[in-house]
Amino acid sequence: xxxxxxxxxxxxxxxxxxxxxxxxxxxxxxxxxxxxxxxxxxxxxxxxxxxxxxxxxxxxxxxxxxxxxxxxxxxxxxxxxxxxxxxxxxxxxxxxxxxxxxxxxxxxxxxxxxxxxxxxxxxxxxxxxxxxxxxxxxxxxxxxxxxxxxxxxxxxxxxxxxxxxxxxxxxxxxxxxxxxxxxxxxxxxxxxxxxxxxxxxxxxxxxxxxxxxxxxxxxxxxxxxxxxxxxxxxxxxxxxxxxxxxxxxxxxxxxxxxxxxxxxxxxxxxxxxxxxxxxxxxxxxxxxxxxxxxxxxxxxxxxxxxxxxxxxxxxxxxxxxxxxxxxxxxxxxxxxxxxxxxxxxxxxxxxxxxxxxxxxxxxxxxxxxxxxxxxxxx
Amino acid sequence: xxxxxxxxxxxxxxxxxxxxxxxxxxxxxxxxxxxxxxxxxxxxxxxxxxxxxxxxxxxxxxxxxxxxxxxxxxxxxxxxxxxxxxxxxxxxxxxxxxxxxxxxxxxxxxxxxxxxxxxxxxxxxxxxxxxxxxxxxxxxxxxxxxxxxxxxxxxxxxxxxxxxxxxxxxxxxxxxxxxxxxxxxxxxxxxxxxxxxxxxxxxxxxxxxxxxxxxxxxxxxxxxxxxxxxxxxxxxxxxxxxxxxxxxxxxxxxxxxxxxxxxxxxxxxxxxxxxxxxxxxxxxxxxxxxxxxxxxxxxxxxxxxxxxxxxxxxxxxxxxxxxxxxxxxxxxxxxxxxxxxxxxxxxxxxxxxxxxxxxxxxxxxxxxxxxxxxxxxx
Numbered sequence: 001x002x003x004x005x006x007x008x009x010x011x012x013x014x015x016x017x018x019x020x021x022x023x024x025x026x027x028x029x030x031x032x033x034x035x036x037x038x039x040x041x042x043x044x045x046x047x048x049x050x051x052x053x054x055x056x057x058x059x060x061x062x063x064x065x066x067x068x069x070x071x072x073x074x075x076x077x078x079x080x081x082x083x084x085x086x087x088x089x090x091x092x093x094x095x096x097x098x099x100x101x102x103x104x105x106x107x108x109x110x111x112x113x114x115x116x117x118x119x120x121x122x123x124x125x126x127x128x129x130x131x132x133x134x135x136x137x138x139x140x141x142x143x144x145x146x147x148x149x150x151x152x153x154x155x156x157x158x159x160x161x162x163x164x165x166x167x168x169x170x171x172x173x174x175x176x177x178x179x180x181x182x183x184x185x186x187x188x189x190x191x192x193x194x195x196x197x198x199x200x201x202x203x204x205x206x207x208x209x210x211x212x213x214x215x216x217x218x219x220x221x222x223x224x225x226x227x228x229x230x231x232x233x234x235x236x237x238x239x240x241x242x243x244x245x246x247x248x249x250x251x252x253x254x255x256x257x258x259x260x261x262x263x264x265x266x267x268x269x270x271x272x273x274x275x276x277x278x279x280x281x282x283x284x285x286x287x288x289x290x291x292x293x294x295x296x297x298x299x300x301x302x303x304x305x306x307x308x309x310x311x312x313x314x315x316x317x318x319x320x321x322x323x324x325x326x327x328x329x330x331x332x333x334x335x336x337x338x339x340x341x342x343x344x345x346x347x348x349x350x351x352x353x354x355x356x357x358x359x360x361x362x363x364x365x366x367x368x369x370x371x372x373x374x375x376x377x378x
Numbered sequence: 379x380x381x382x383x384x385x386x387x388x389x390x391x392x393x394x395x396x397x398x399x400x401x402x403x404x405x406x407x408x409x410x411x412x413x414x415x416x417x418x419x420x421x422x423x424x425x426x427x428x429x430x431x432x433x434x435x436x437x438x439x440x441x442x443x444x445x446x447x448x449x450x451x452x453x454x455x456x457x458x459x460x461x462x463x464x465x466x467x468x469x470x471x472x473x474x475x476x477x478x479x480x481x482x483x484x485x486x487x488x489x490x491x492x493x494x495x496x497x498x499x500x501x502x503x504x505x506x507x508x509x510x511x512x513x514x515x516x517x518x519x520x521x522x523x524x525x526x527x528x529x530x531x532x533x534x535x536x537x538x539x540x541x542x543x544x545x546x547x548x549x550x551x552x553x554x555x556x557x558x559x560x561x562x563x564x565x566x567x568x569x570x571x572x573x574x575x576x577x578x579x580x581x582x583x584x585x586x587x588x589x590x591x592x593x594x595x596x597x598x599x600x601x602x603x604x605x606x607x608x609x610x611x612x613x614x615x616x617x618x619x620x621x622x623x624x625x626x627x628x629x630x631x632x633x634x635x636x637x638x639x640x641x642x643x644x645x646x647x648x649x650x651x652x653x654x655x656x657x658x659x660x661x662x663x664x665x666x667x668x669x670x671x672x673x674x675x676x677x678x679x680x681x682x683x684x685x686x687x688x689x690x691x692x693x694x695x696x697x698x699x700x701x702x703x704x705x706x707x708x709x710x711x712x713x714x715x716x717x718x719x720x721x722x723x724x725x726x727x728x729x730x731x732x733x734x735x736x737x738x739x740x741x742x743x744x745x746x747x748x749x750x751x752x753x754x755x756x
Contacts, residue, residue: 031713032711032713316752318743318746318747318750318752320739320742320743320746321736332726332727332728332729332755333410333727333728333729333747333752333755334728334729334731335409335410335728335729335730335731335732335740335743335747336731336732337730337731337732337733337736337739337740337742337743338732338733338735338736338739339720339731339732339733339736342717342731344729344731346729348710349710349711350710350711350712350713351710351711351712351713351722351724351729352713352715353712353713353714353715353717353720353722353731354713354714354715354716354717355715355716355717357716358699358715358716358717361698361715361716362713362715364698364715365696365698365713365715368696368698369696369711369713372696374694374696374711377710377711
C-alpha cells in the first residue's frame with residue numbers, strides 16, 4: 001500500500017466519500033432497445049419502475065450523503081437530468097466526445113481532487129443491476145474503510161459460472177483492516193479468459209469477476225495515472241483546475257479532444273495492482289451487467305402460468321405455445337404462435353427477432369448495420 | 379344434363395361467355411397482412427408485381443373479350459377500381475354487407491341473365507394463384523364448351539397431397555363433348571375429409587380438389603337456385619331487374635339485407651350434382667389458394683444463397699443464420715439472428731411472429747384478438 005492520506009477507520013471517512021457514476025456505453029447487445037440516443041442506462045430493464053441509472057444513484061447516494069458526480073455524453077444531458085433531477089450542475093460532467101474510461105473516471109478524480117484532495121471516490125457504472133441494496137452498501141462501506149488505508153479497492157463479484165465475457169481479479173492474502181473484515185490484497189487483474197482457464201479460476205476459489213467497481217482516494221488514483229499516462233494526467237488536471245471557474249468551457253473544448261483514449265484498467269488498475277496498491281472486497285450481492293436480452297429474461301421472470309416475459313408499458317401481446325422474451329417499445333399488437341425461447345424487441349423503427357441462445361450475437365447485427373450505412377436505427 | 383340452351387360446340391359460345399370474379403374473404407390466415415380493410419386479393423403475394431385480383435382479371439379477360447363482373451364489398455370499391463380501372467360501373471357489384479357466396483355469385487348470375495338469358499358465366503375467386511395462364515385458359519375453354527351443352531362445369535384441381543383443407547370432387551364417366559375432350563361427369567362433391575379419407579381419395583384417382591371455380595349457363599344456375607333457395611332466388615331476381623335502372627339503389631338497400639346467407643355449394647353445386655347436371659374439367663395447371671404464410675414461401679422462392687424469403691417494397695432485412703419468410707409492410711429495419719423457418723409479418727400496427735409449421739394457426743390468433751376487442755388491427 002502507498003501512504004496517501006492514510007488514517008484509522010472511523011465514521012469520518014464517510015464524510016470524504018463521493019459517488020461517481022460513469023454513464024457511457026450504448027449497450028450494443030441490447031439493440032434496438034438500447035442505442036446511441038437511448039443507451040442501456042436510460043432504460044428500466046428489470047421491470048422495477050426505475051431506469052438503471054436511477055437505481056444506481058439510489059444505491060449510492062445514501063452512502064455519500066447525496067454527493068454524486070455523473071460523467072456522461074453531452075447527448076444525454078437532458079435525459080440524465082430528467083432521471084436525476086437532484087444532481088447539481090457542477091457534478092454533471094459532460095463529454096463532448098467519448099474518450100474511454102480512463103479519461104472519464106480520471107476527470108472525475110481530478111475535479112474532486114481539486115475541490116478536496118482527501119476525497120475518496122467510489123465509481124460504479126450506471127448500467128448494472130444489484131440486489132439486495134443493503135448488502136451492496138455494506139460492501140462499499142468496507143471498501144471505503146479499506147481505501148482510507150491507502151488502497152484502490154475493487155469489489156470482486158463471486159463468479160457463478162466460468163464466464164469468458166468478464167475479466168477476473170485474483171485475490172491474495174487477507175488484509176487486516178478495521179471496519180473491513182473481508183478485505184483482501186489483489187495479486188493481479190486478468191483479461192477475459194478462455195473457457196478452460198475460466199473453469200480453473202472457478203475451481204481455485206481465488207478469482208472473482210471484475211465488474212469495474214472501485215473505491216479509492218482520488219489522490220492515489222491520480223498518482224498512478226500520472227505514472228502511467230502522464231499526458232492524460234496533465235490534460236485532466238488542466239481541465240479540473242478550470243472546472244469550477246468561468247474558464248471551464250474554453251479549457252474543455254481545447255483540451256478534451258487532445259486526450260488519449262485508454263481504459264482505466266490499463267491506466268490505473270493493473271499497474272496499481274502490480275505496485276501492491278489494490279485491495280478487494282468480495283461482493284456477495286447478486287449482480288448482473290444486463291449484457292444481452294437473455295439477461296432481461298433472468299431479471300424479469302415470466303408471469304406464473306406463462307413462459308413468456310413481456311416488457312413494455314401497454315404491450316399488447318397475444319401468445320399461443322410461445323416462450324421467451326418480448327420487449328415492446330410500441331403500442332403494436334404482437335402475436336406469437338408456436339415459437340420457443342424467442343427474443344423479440346419491437347421499436348418504432350427497428351425490429352429484432354432472435355433466440356435467447358443467440359442473444360450475444362446482436363452486437364454483430366449492429367456492426368453490420370453500421371457498415372451498411374443503416375445508422376438511422378443505431 | 380338439363381336442356382337449358384344447349385347447342386353444338388362452336389366459336390360463338392365464347393361470345394356468350396362472361397367472367398365473374400367474387401372478391402370476398404379477408405384471408406384471416408394471412409393476418410396481419412390481410413385484414414378487413416386490405417384483404418388478401420388486394421395484395422401481391424407472389425412477388426409478380428400484380429395483386430391477386432389483377433392477375434385473376436388478366437387471366438380471365440382474354441377469354442371473355444373483357445366482359446368481367448366483379449362482386450365485392452362496398453368497402454373495397456375504390457381499391458378494386460384502382461386495380462381494375464377498365465371495369466365498367468355496371469359490372470362492379472358492391473355488397474352492402476356480406477351475404478356469403480350463394481348471394482354474391484347468384485346476384486351476378488341474375489344480373490347477367492337479366493341482360494341476356496343465354497350468357498355463360500365463369501366464376502373464379504379473386505385470391506388464387508394459377509400458372510401457366512395458357513393452360514388455365516385452355517381448361518376454361520373446355521369448360522365453356524361443356525357448359526354450352528347444359529352443364530354446370532367445375533374445374534377439378536389435381537390433388538398433390540392428401541389435404542384436409544379442401545373439399546373434393548368425385549368424377550364419374552367421361553362425357554363426349556366436342557371441344558372438351560377431358561370433360562367428365564361429376565358424381566358428387568364431398569366436404570373436407572379426414573386425412574385417412576383424403577389418402578383414399580388420392581389412391582382412387584377419381585377425386586380432385588374443389589377450388590370453387592365453375593362455368594355455367596346463368597339460366598341453369600338460377601334454375602337450381604330457384605329449386606333450392608326460392609327466397610334467395612326471388613330476392614336476387616328483384617335486385618337484378620332493377621340493376622340497370624335508376625331503381626337499383628332503392629331495391630338493393632331494401633332487399634339485400636333480407637337475403638339468406640348460404641354457400642353456393644349448398645344452394646347450387648351439390649344439388650345440381652345430385653341431379654346429374656354437373657361436369658368437371660381437370661385443371662392440370664399449378665394452383666395455390668395462398669391459404670397461409672407457408673404458401674407465401676412456396677410462391678416466392680428465396681433468393682439463391684439464402685433460405686430467407688423477403689417480401690415487401692423497400693424491406694430492410696438483416697439476417698444471420700436465419701431461414702423462413704419475412705413480409706415487410708413497413709420501412710423498419712428487421713434483424714433476424716439464428717432463427718429457423720420463422721414467419722415474420724411486420725405491419726404498422728401489428729406484428730406476427732410464428733413458424734411455417736404453425737402458419738395455419740394464425741386464424742386462431744385473429745379469433746382471439748376479435749374476442750378480446752383488439753379489432754383495430756383486424
